[in-house]
Amino acid sequence: MVYFVSMMMIGLILGLMGVASNPSPYYAALGLVTAAGVGCGLLVSYGGSFMSLILFLIYLGGMLVVFAYTAALAAEPYPEAWGDWSVLMYVGIYLTGLVIAGKYFLVGKWGDSWAGVEELSSFEVVRGDFGGVALLYSLGGWMLVLSGWVLLVTLFVVLEVTRGLSWGTLRAV
Known part of the structure; x- marks a missing residue:
């Protein structure tokens, strides 16, 4: 399970970098769908199934419509893809910042725990997300x-x- 969650976290970071690296809106929409799907999968793996479903519906129902209108309004004959130098420069800056933040925050007890909220207490009748x-x-x-x-x-x-x-x-007027 730890490997699965680790791969989903890497997918979330890559999806968010795909949105934030300023490619064409077509590719940014694909990055948003990837980040939303993997992020909701992470919530499910930690026990938040209802919250994951609601967030996935909000992202794909609302945000993707905004990206579709943006892509229609900003149609370019030669869109910038993820392999262009300007986009790769942003990805390099984000990866450098991620490594620096990881070295700063993942010292001591911060990086040791992979347990979800449901695993920290004894047997519960109602899960945490349903109580919320x-x-x-x-x-x-x-x-x-x-x-x-x-x-x-x-x-x-x-x-x-x-x-x-x-x-x-x-x-x-």
């Missing part, structure tokens, strides 16, 4: 209502801004 969902709906209900209201207002604002040149707020 129950608390979200009981004590955090007002936050869910507020979040829904904010999303509805955001939808109306975006619809008003993009309604058209003659009727919306972006009309020519």
Whole structure:
């Protein structure tokens, strides 16, 4: 299991570097899907199955739509791939920073523990992520209502801004 989690962490770092190294939006979307899938797999391996499912739906449902619109608006005849020198320079800088941060933080007790949250206590009837969902709906209900209201207002604002040149707020004066 340690090897599996280690490979997933390496995949997460590579996916995040694929997004952050400023390639064309086409390749950045592939890096985002990779990072989302591997990150949710890491959450599942540590016992957060419900949180992993919700995050995966949010990433692929929301963020990928944003990347699709970005890719459609920023279509280039010769997009920068991961093998271009400008992108490889960013990847080298990120890898150097990762090695320096790893040497700084992985000393002593920080790098020794690979145990998940569920493995640290005795037998539990309810897993940790399901208990968190129950608390979200009981004590955090007002936050869910507020979040829904904010999303509805955001939808109306975006619809008003993009309604058209003659009727919306972006009309020519």
